[in-house]
Amino acid sequence: MPSHSTNPDDIPDIVIGRLPIYLRALMRLSQEGHEVTSSHELGRILGISSAQIRKDLSHFGGFGKQGTGYQISYLEDKLRQVLQVNREWEIVLVGAGDLGQAVANYRGFADRGFHIACVFDSNPQKIGKKSGNFVIQPMSELKDTILAKGIQIAMVAVPAEYAQEVANQLIDAGVKAILNYAPISINVPSDVHVQYIDPVAHLQRMTYYLK
Amino acid sequence: MPSHSTNPDDIPDIVIGRLPIYLRALMRLSQEGHEVTSSHELGRILGISSAQIRKDLSHFGGFGKQGTGYQISYLEDKLRQVLQVNREWEIVLVGAGDLGQAVANYRGFADRGFHIACVFDSNPQKIGKKSGNFVIQPMSELKDTILAKGIQIAMVAVPAEYAQEVANQLIDAGVKAILNYAPISINVPSDVHVQYIDPVAHLQRMTYYLK
DNA sequence: TGGCGTATGTGATAATTTGCACAAGAAAAT
């Protein structure tokens, strides 16, 4: 299989998954007035070993200085570059039920560079109505809108039984990243990324350890 | 004689983390009318290797039958036992802002055995008002209420800057599991479990791979 | 009954991930 030339990234996904956590901590530190930090301090804050933080960061270059540590604003900037979050991303939201409305109204997205560009629902009674700042559009307009706006990211907040079909439509429209709020696993081609938000799964993971 | 581990301590947490995913898939299958499944079918649905599923399950005993696979209702029941979700759990919710209200109104908790028992907020203007079915209580009543009801699980939906202090109060009241919706890492003693809900972190993890 | 197709559970092995420990660089103090 000589196709490894198209895979320049040998950086483990588990490392990528920690970068947003590091970024979150750095934002907090700079907000609190810190200008410099160290792998030890970050590790203490995050409950991660300092060696792991250093090794993770070293995948992308030497961002720190021996003896002093990391300049927070610089490291923040570098991590944003790596994660490609030093820009705004437009997102399409599918589902305008209770959950979809809550997602649409969540402040945290805009605050961190993710802009909900449009909202879709299949319920004819909802179409045309406003959900927060958005006019809810019918599913028939999904593909054209996504293509016209060049959107690559979607959030799915529909009942579990519709999630796969919605995902199929999104993928057909060219979406490459899906954040799925429906409590169900979905199947996607290997070039499409999926992440799940399932609070109950997290709770169930913790009840295992309770007495 | 099948080796059957009864010591929870030697089962990797990463295995525990997959059990709710398995349970979710099993619920879906039984809802669709299936009565039997196999590690291969589950693996196909979940995008996980069949060997991993078999090995994960084997930590808790032999739940399947050679030649046939797993009886879904039986395996579901066993997983619920392992995760201790074959009962109702009461949860305390702290934070009655936009996010907290959305969490309080989310149907998915009750549907899967998690019952929000009470809601707290520090804002005097909110106290006494109703959030959905709940009367919002002041933080001064937090510890007594938790102790009186014997609650072990909390959800935190307050601004990031208050999350650590709220967690401290929860831990002081005896809470052993925290689901943190605030986009910040919190420090807890080793006998307290924390899980995070941060949709933006998930999005950032995916933008790395976008062109 | 015996043969066939299928699927589990599990030792052995491979791959991945984490942690250790230290050389080397940087700043500050003397």
Added chain:
DNA sequence: ATTTTCTTGTGCAAATTATCACATACGCCA
């Protein structure tokens, strides 16, 4: 200038996690 004190980045080893491969068991059917 030298010493001291930090802290990074990184080979290497350890630990953890995932996969392989197969003996074993079950059900079905002729």
